[in-house]
Amino acid sequence: MNHLSAPVLPQIPDIVISRLPIYLRTVRLLKEQGVEVTSSQELGELLGLSSAQIRKDLSHFGEFGKQGTGYNVAYLCNQLEKILKVDCVWPVILVGAGYLGHALASYTGFEHRGFRIVAVFDNDPKKVGGAIGSITVQPVEAIPAVVRQHRCQIAIIAVPASAAQQVAHQLIEAGIKSILCYAPITLTVPPYIRVEYIDPVIHFQHMTFYLEKGCIEE
Amino acid sequence: MNHLSAPVLPQIPDIVISRLPIYLRTVRLLKEQGVEVTSSQELGELLGLSSAQIRKDLSHFGEFGKQGTGYNVAYLCNQLEKILKVDCVWPVILVGAGYLGHALASYTGFEHRGFRIVAVFDNDPKKVGGAIGSITVQPVEAIPAVVRQHRCQIAIIAVPASAAQQVAHQLIEAGIKSILCYAPITLTVPPYIRVEYIDPVIHFQHMTFYLEKGCIEE
DNA sequence: CGCCATTTGTGATAAAATGATCAAAAAATA
DNA sequence: TATTTTTTGATCATTTTATCACAAATGGCG
Numbered sequence: 001m002n003h004l005s006a007p008v009l010p011q012i013p014d015i016v017i018s019r020l021p022i023y024l025r026t027v028r029l030l031k032e033q034g035v036e037v038t039s040s041q042e043l044g045e046l047l048g049l050s051s052a053q054i055r056k057d058l059s060h061f062g063e064f065g066k067q068g069t070g071y072n073v074a075y076l077c078n079q080l081e082k083i084l085k086v087d088c089v090w091p092v093i094l095v096g097a098g099y100l101g102h103a104l105a106s107y108t109g110f111e112h113r114g115f116r117i118v119a120v121f122d123n124d125p126k127k128v129g130g131a132i133g134s135i136t137v138q139p140v141e142a143i144p145a146v147v148r149q150h151r152c153q154i155a156i157i158a159v160p161a162s163a164a165q166q167v168a169h170q171l172i173e174a175g176i177k178s179i180l181c182y183a184p185i186t187l188t189v190p191p192y193i194r195v196e197y198i199d200p201v202i203h204f205q206h207m208t209f210y211l212e213k214g215c216i217e218e
Numbered sequence: 219m220n221h222l223s224a225p226v227l228p229q230i231p232d233i234v235i236s237r238l239p240i241y242l243r244t245v246r247l248l249k250e251q252g253v254e255v256t257s258s259q260e261l262g263e264l265l266g267l268s269s270a271q272i273r274k275d276l277s278h279f280g281e282f283g284k285q286g287t288g289y290n291v292a293y294l295c296n297q298l299e300k301i302l303k304v305d306c307v308w309p310v311i312l313v314g315a316g317y318l319g320h321a322l323a324s325y326t327g328f329e330h331r332g333f334r335i336v337a338v339f340d341n342d343p344k345k346v347g348g349a350i351g352s353i354t355v356q357p358v359e360a361i362p363a364v365v366r367q368h369r370c371q372i373a374i375i376a377v378p379a380s381a382a383q384q385v386a387h388q389l390i391e392a393g394i395k396s397i398l399c400y401a402p403i404t405l406t407v408p409p410y411i412r413v414e415y416i417d418p419v420i421h422f423q424h425m426t427f428y429l430e431k432g433c434i435e436e
Numbered sequence: 437c438g439c440c441a442t443t444t445g446t447g448a449t450a451a452a453a454t455g456a457t458c459a460a461a462a463a464a465t466a
Numbered sequence: 467t468a469t470t471t472t473t474t475g476a477t478c479a480t481t482t483t484a485t486c487a488c489a490a491a492t493g494g495c496g
Contacts, residue, residue, distance in 0.1 A: 013452075013453080015452090015453075016453095017424060017427050017428075018424055020423070020424075020427070021419070021420040021423035021424055022404070022420065024423065025402060025403070025404075025417075025419075025420070026404060029403065039472085039473065039474090040473080040474075041473080046404060046406075047404055048404070050454075050455065051473090051474095052454075052455060052456075052457095053453090053454065053455080055473090055474065055475065055476095056453095056454085056455095056475085056476090058475095059474090059475055059476080063474080063475070064474095065473075065474055065475080066461080066462065066463095066473080066474075067460070067461040067462055067463095067472080067473050067474040067475080068461060068462035068463050068464090068471080068472050068473050068474075069461095069462065069463070069472080069473070069474085070472090070473065070474080071474095083427070084423045084426055084427050085426045085427065085429065085431045085433075086423055086426055088431070088433030088434070089433055089434045090422070090426060090432070090433055090434070091433075091434055092422070098321075099317075099320055099321035099324045099325070100321045100325070102317055102321070103316075103317035103318045103320070103321040104418070106317045107317070107318075109379075109402065109419070110418075110419065113402075113419045113422075113423070114419070114422070114423065114426070115419065115422050116434065150434075151432050153429050153430075153432060154422060154425060154426075154429075156418070161327075177429055178425040178428075178429060180418060180421050180422065180425075184243060184327065184331075185243070185247065186240070186243075186244060186264060186265055186266070188264075194425055194428060196421040196424065196425065198416055198418060198421065199243075200322070200328075200374070200398055200416060201239070201243075201327070201328065201331045201332070201333065202239040202240065202243070203398050203414040203416070204308070204310070204331075204332070204333050204372060204398065205238070205239035205242065205302045205304055205331070205332065206235060206236055206238075206239055206302075206414065207372060207396040207398075207412055207414065208302055208303045208304055208308060208332070208372075209235050209238070209301070209302050209303065210235075210396075210412060211303065211371050211372075211395055211396060212371075213303045213306070214308070214369050214371060215303075215306030215307055215308055215309075216306065216307045216308070216309055216334065216336075216368075231482075231483075233482090233483075234483095257442085257443065257444090258443075258444075259442095259443080268484080268485070269443090269444095270484080270485060270486075270487095271483095271484065271485080273443090273444065273445060273446090274445080274446080274484080274485090276445090277444090277445055277446070281444080281445070282444095283443075283444050283445080284443080284444075284491080284492065284493095285442080285443050285444040285445080285490070285491035285492055285493095286441085286442050286443050286444075286491060286492030286493055286494095287442080287443070287444085287491095287492060287493070288442085288443065288444080289444090437496105438495105438496095439494105439495090439496090440493105440494085440495085440496100441492105441493095441494085441495100442491100442492080442493085442494100443490105443491085443492080443493105444489105444490085444491075444492095445488105445489100445490090445491105446487100446488090446489095447486105447487095447488095447489105448485105448486085448487085448488105449484100449485080449486070449487095450483100450484080450485070450486085451482100451483080451484070451485085452481100452482080452483070452484085453480100453481080453482070453483080454479105454480080454481070454482080455478105455479085455480070455481085456477100456478085456479075456480085457476100457477085457478080457479095458475105458476090458477085458478105459474105459475100459476090459477105460473105460474085460475095460476105461472100461473085461474080461475105462471100462472080462473085462474095463470105463471085463472080463473100464469100464470080464471075464472090465468100465469080465470075465471090466467100466468085466469075466470090
């Protein structure tokens with residue numbers, strides 16, 4: 001590395017990155033509604049954020065707006081998709097063919113937002129060979145080959161908590177880089193693996209802190 | 219109000235509250251594993267947080283540990299459940315009887331963490347009257363009566379994005395106070411209503427920012 | 437019993453995130 | 467064309483959040 005190397009782009013805070021998909025979701029909605037121009041203020045009102053926050057977040061990546069006018073919806077949409085690298089479709093594998101796995105594999109909303117479930121796995125022999133839409137459930141032993149074949153970097157864990165950690169190991173072993181975990185446990189993974197969690201009970205328990213107690217029993 | 223009123227307990231940051239359910243989940247896991255005592259350091263390692271953060275978070279609510287020893291797992295568990303008001307079971311209603319609604323209504327993991335789905339609603343006449351486990355799907359018109367009957371404060375929205383905002387209105391009208399929204403949109407609600415969101419695509423798009431681009435097409 | 441190894445709870449400090457302000461630019465209007 | 471209104475992007479100030487570091491307990495052990 002010499003002093004003429006490309007400048008290191010300033011480390012962008014993860015909390016900023018975490019808001020971009022929300023911005024994208026909303027800007028795409030405006031686009032679908034035929035809105036051509038929007039402003040940080042309008043977006044802020046739709047999202048419950050300050051306009052300053054939205055402008056500052058976007059300014060990390062360039063200048064997308066025009067003073068006095070605001071943002072061109074189609075252009076901003078494009079730019080956000082580029083930044084998040086979702087101007088294409090990413091292959092995703094799914095482990096767990098229970099009710100939740102079925103719901104995820106059957107959901108038609110992934111594709112146009114940049115993701116496609118390309119394979120489903122389960123270790124229950126009764127489920128292996130079964131079909132979910134056009135996808136046939138495979139045994140977990142097949143994971144490494146499928147990951148290699150699709151160059152897949154993302155996986156969903158939709159198995160019971162008791163099996164999740166072991167599945168995570170297998171996925172990482174197979175080359176998966178990011179995991180979306182629906183099992184209600186915190187996974188132990190190497191630092192170069194990214195894990196995100198979805199657990200509705202975490203949200204419920206967050207809500208109840210602020211509610212007046214009103215329960216059924218116990 | 220006079221000067222002898224109970225002191226206002228110092229406003230606890232919401233970000234602290236948001237971590238408590240994670241702590242509870244982990245402490246309960248330790249309890250189930252037969253662990254009797256733990257420490258902020260052990261919890262921190264399990265959760266990928268600093269021990270200081272955990273101690274400081276807990277210190278907002280009292281002194282639960284013993285110097286030199288750490289925390290009694292059963293006691294800490296109890297205290298966290300009390301703080302979050304989940305030392306009981308909360309009734310929850312679910313709107314949307316598609317694949318996702320089925321998965322949620324069939325999930326057996328809610329009950330022992332403080333929640334029970336007491337009713338399911340859908341506006342599709344083909345679904346109304348159908349059964350999910352022991353629950354019969356009702357028309358959305360029945361929401362107000364059921365909410366009153368169970369004194370239910372929490373609802374799940376599991377309908378398509380196009381219907382979610384209207385459902386939210388109906389729920390709020392019926393007296394619901396907190397909403398867990400699985401539809402991929404940001405709801406517009408009055409300030410006294412709490413909404414939390416679950417949208418896997420948001421997590422995927424967060425992941426792809428950090429991944430090397432590797433797509434199928436487009 | 438005294439010493440050592442632990443671990444908590446907390447005040448002080450540092451870092452990060454948010455919010456306020458404003459010049460400059462663009463479009464609308466007169 | 468000149469003026470007003472709007473809105474961005476940047477800078478600075480404030481608030482919030484996280485980390486550090488240590489006194490005070492606690493239990494184990496020789």
